[in-house]
Amino acid sequence: MRSTWRTQDPKLLRDVGAVAAGAAVNGASFGAISVAAGLPWWMPVVMSLLVFAGGSQFMAVGVVAGGGSPAAAVLAGLVLNARHLPFGLAVGDVLGRGLLARVVGSHLLIDETVAFAIAERDPARARAAYWSCGVALFAAWNVAVVAGALVGQAIGDPGAFGLDAAFPAALLALTLPALKDRRTRDAALLGSAIALAATPFLPPGVPVLLALGGLVAALRRTEART
């Protein structure tokens, strides 16, 4: 692990810091929204530590606040989080070889850490990016959720600060280098079209999984070349 920290550079830390700052504001709003929805202050805190997937946490609390059952909230959250399985298959080896690295590293598998890892070509740098992003976001998100849950309503709507645009823009910036490859780009564009077309008809989380159908574009081209 020591080599992981040695390969860090100021640019990586600055980039990770920007994403962590955004996550902190969202985390504070998650804590505040949960308490406003009638949950005890420790519930969003426990949830953030153990689930550590913002989208599914907002969704689960939203389902219950809207009158849904806890079972429905869990199901909606799990469907949304199913993408972590293909993510893990794709970047699983950046976590490290040891059992501890995998057990702990798997918990840090989120959209942002995957994006930071695939933005680096060199495996050592990818590992450093994955771990520093994961540790920073875990800390920022959870501290902010505690603060939000305790301070409560004082935090306004993060949408007013445009923070919902910061997340996709950060992911886009991190995936742009991979999109230089034509086959990857075709697959990503087809996949996004499938996801967008499916969104009005399917529950959240499923359209993004269907985007994997875009991989046929990559397959086709491989076959055409051989």
Place this chain on the structure above:
Amino acid sequence: MTLTAVLVLAAGTYAFRLAGPLLRDRLRLPDRAGELMSTSATVLLVALVATASLTKGQGFAGWALPIGVLVGGVAAWRKAPFVLVVVLAAATTAALRFAGLP
């Protein structure tokens, strides 16, 4: 929301996360399948960008959000620093909303 529900969601989510890195070792995949698997991460992330910037729930997200992401994307494409990309996207969306665009 009950504590049991939180624990089930946490366990299920962690199982999804751990399955990938563990399965990856068990499976001996041909090179092309391995290549496809790393492409799949990019495909999922880009689809996430598309749905997170254009949709809210099952409908259209409004213009302020995708325009902000687009401004950030153009900045990234023009090799602007990452922090600037994120700030530009958020600031554009915030300004458009402040000006009354949904």
